[in-house]
Amino acid sequence: MTDAAVKQVTFHVRRFEPGVDRAPHWESHAIPLTPGMTVLDGLWKLKELSAPSLAWRSSCRMGICGSCGMLINGRPRLACNTQISELGTDVVAVAPLPNFAIIKDLVPDLRPMFETHRELMPYLIRDDVAEQDDPTLEYWQSPHELEHYLQFSYCIKCGCCMAACPTVATDPQYAGPMPLGQAQRYNTDSRDGGFAERKEVLSGGSGPWRCHFAGECSQVCPKGVDPAKAIQLMKRELVSDLLRMRKRRDPAPVVQPPKGPRREEIPAAPPRTAGEA
Amino acid sequence: MASRAHPNRLGIKGWVAGGRWGFARYMYTLHRLTGLGLLAYFVMHIFVTSTRAIGPESWEQAMEIVSGPLFAFGEYLVFAAFVFHALNGIRLGAIELGFAVGVPIEPVYPYETSVGRTQRLAKAVLMIAFVVAVWGGLDFFIWK
Amino acid sequence: MRDRTLWTWHIGAGLVILVLLGLHMTIMHLNATLGLVGVGSDEPIAWENVAARAGSIFFTVTYVLLLGAALFHGFYGFRNILMELSPGRTLRTIINVGLSLVGVALFVFGTWAALAAPGAASMGG
Numbered sequence: 001m002t003d004a005a006v007k008q009v010t011f012h013v014r015r016f017e018p019g020v021d022r023a024p025h026w027e028s029h030a031i032p033l034t035p036g037m038t039v040l041d042g043l044w045k046l047k048e049l050s051a052p053s054l055a056w057r058s059s060c061r062m063g064i065c066g067s068c069g070m071l072i073n074g075r076p077r078l079a080c081n082t083q084i085s086e087l088g089t090d091v092v093a094v095a096p097l098p099n100f101a102i103i104k105d106l107v108p109d110l111r112p113m114f115e116t117h118r119e120l121m122p123y124l125i126r127d128d129v130a131e132q133d134d135p136t137l138e139y140w141q142s143p144h145e146l147e148h149y150l151q152f153s154y155c156i157k158c159g160c161c162m163a164a165c166p167t168v169a170t171d172p173q174y175a176g177p178m179p180l181g182q183a184q185r186y187n188t189d190s191r192d193g194g195f196a197e198r199k200e201v202l203s204g205g206s207g208p209w210r211c212h213f214a215g216e217c218s219q220v221c222p223k224g225v226d227p228a229k230a231i232q233l234m235k236r237e238l239v240s241d242l243l244r245m246r247k248r249r250d251p252a253p254v255v256q257p258p259k260g261p262r263r264e265e266i267p268a269a270p271p272r273t274a275g276e277a
Numbered sequence: 278m279a280s281r282a283h284p285n286r287l288g289i290k291g292w293v294a295g296g297r298w299g300f301a302r303y304m305y306t307l308h309r310l311t312g313l314g315l316l317a318y319f320v321m322h323i324f325v326t327s328t329r330a331i332g333p334e335s336w337e338q339a340m341e342i343v344s345g346p347l348f349a350f351g352e353y354l355v356f357a358a359f360v361f362h363a364l365n366g367i368r369l370g371a372i373e374l375g376f377a378v379g380v381p382i383e384p385v386y387p388y389e390t391s392v393g394r395t396q397r398l399a400k401a402v403l404m405i406a407f408v409v410a411v412w413g414g415l416d417f418f419i420w421k
Numbered sequence: 422m423r424d425r426t427l428w429t430w431h432i433g434a435g436l437v438i439l440v441l442l443g444l445h446m447t448i449m450h451l452n453a454t455l456g457l458v459g460v461g462s463d464e465p466i467a468w469e470n471v472a473a474r475a476g477s478i479f480f481t482v483t484y485v486l487l488l489g490a491a492l493f494h495g496f497y498g499f500r501n502i503l504m505e506l507s508p509g510r511t512l513r514t515i516i517n518v519g520l521s522l523v524g525v526a527l528f529v530f531g532t533w534a535a536l537a538a539p540g541a542a543s544m545g546g
Contacts, residue, residue: 016283018281018282018283019281021283023283024283024285075298096285097285098285098286098287098291099285099286099287099291100285101282101283101284101285102282102283102285103282108285109282147380147381147383148380148381149381150381150383151381151382151383151384152381154384164298165291166291166292166302166305167505168286168291169286169287169288169289169290169291169292170286170287170288170289170291170292170505170506170507171504171505171506171507172286172507173507174505188381202425203423203424203425203426204423204424204425205423205424205504207424207425209424209425209427209428209501210501210504210505211373212305212308212309212369212373212501213301213305213369213372213373214301214302214305215299215301215302215305215390215391215392216298216299216301216302218390218391218392219298219299219301219390219392221388221390223384224384224385224386224388224389224390225384226381226384226388226390226391228378228390228391228392229378229379229381229390229391230381232372232373232374232375232378232391233375233378233381235373235374235375235428236374236375236376237375238425239374239425239428239429239432242425242426242429243429289506309502312495312498312499313499313502315495316495316496316498316499319491319492319495320527323488323527323530323531323534326534327530327531327533327534329471329472329475329534330533330534330535330537333468333472336468336471337468340466352450356446356450359442359446363438363439363442363443366435366439367439370432370435370436373432374432412451412454413450413451415453416450416451416452416453416454417450420453420454420456
């Protein structure tokens with residue numbers, strides 16, 4: 001970058017070296033702030049200038065991959081999505097996401113979250129396994145049905161919601177906002193028929209009953225997924241199912257693509273990459 | 278392989294550290310505290326009022342014990358806690374049964390969340406609770 | 422019982438409490454306010470008024486209903502808080518059994534008190 005430094009900012013970084021440090025400790029460094037610098041850019045600058053062994057996770061630097069969730073000035077955020085200037089202070093405190101064990105420096109151990117995510121079956125569950133493995137036609141879904149879950153499907157699994165949740169702070173058995181939000185995403189997908197299976201897990205003590213709408217997950221979500229909304233809607237579904245008031249719906253059928261004259265400017269589908277040709 | 282990772286769960290601190298975060302967290306904390314207070318009072322209340330089963334004398338005796346100004350103030354606190362817990366309970370019922378949080382929307386920046394959506398509900402709860410608590414205070418201490 | 426069922430009862434009990442405890446609070450504590458509109462009594466906790474309520478079927482039934490609903494609602498809420506402290510397996514069982522026993526004991530005791538009061542509208546007198 002050729003941009004001249006605007007001013008100096010101080011980075012407080014929480015560091016932990018496994019096998020060497022007994023507990024994490026804070027370290028302070030000053031770096032020159034250039035226009036448009038994100039917290040992630042700042043960390044790179046810091047690594048370049050004064051802390052070569054500093055470790056963190058990041059990849060896309062554009063809020064897509066969900067690697068760089070960190071506790072920035074007391075709030076879980078994506079480092080790449082946070083301008084230093086938007087913090088409104090010359091002091092940036094960066095710590096690893098709380099509620100996850102620290103592997104090294106700013107690297108949290110997200111595995112427990114992904115294990116729970118998997119336990120809640122975040123995929124389409126249907127009887128027609130053959131069709132799923134080797135699709136011949138399409139599952140029918142209207143744009144309106146898509147809207148029922150589209151918001152929740154924007155989740156990038158960065159773990160910010162888990163770091164902000166007061167229940168996750170004490171209860172490792174609680175599934176947490178991310179896995180619950182994703183379970184709801186598949187429960188409301190019109191192509192899915194797995195509600196009965198997921199219900200078995202969700203009705204227990206790790207399910208949405210541990211949520212009391214402190215609302216933190218939705219406040220910190222960098223993608224606007226609103227996990228709190230998903231969890232409350234999930235409770236509604238589960239309770240109305242218990243009271244036998246839930247509308248039964250069968251998973252969307254397999255349909256032929258619409259017939260009729262085809263507009264000429266639409267390009268043909270690319271060749272298949274999976275299954276038999 | 279034993280994990281050399283350092284545990285970093287916030288623990289109870291994570292329940293109350295509302296600090297720079299949203300109002301819904303304060304409502305959550307207050308709901309919890311008033312709930313615990315009300316439960317403690319309720320258990321005591323069962324024992325105090327059950328003296329009526331023995332007869333008028335023991336009832337009057339029990340009422341004598343709980344009639345001081347300290348108890349009157351404590352009772353008023355219980356009343357205020359009940360008012361908040363009840364009104365916030367209505368709010369939570371509407372939210373947790375999925376009536377007040379709205380339907381899924383397209384997340385377009387700046388994001389609108391269910392927390393922001395229900396903020397007016399929370400403000401209404403706090404305002405009505407305040408009015409009723411003040412009214413109750415007049416009733417408890419002034420008009421009596 | 423699973424948490425979904427318990428939680429649903431928790432909400433239902435909350436609704437019952439909302440109505441009955443609202444009534445209870447108004448009669449017992451907002452008596453000056455009730456006096457403004459000319460109902461209620463000046464001394465709701467004076468013995469003759471207590472005895473009069475104990476003699477009424479309506480008050481006896483609502484007392485027992487309120488007792489049960491409030492105990493369940495309160496103890497389930499308390500259990501929620503304890504469970505979120507992540508107790509071990511044995512401690513979980515102790516909490517579940519302990520809270521259930523205390524709750525049932527308090528319910529039996531309170532029901533006895535409501536029915537045994539002099540002049541109470543109980544089945545046995």
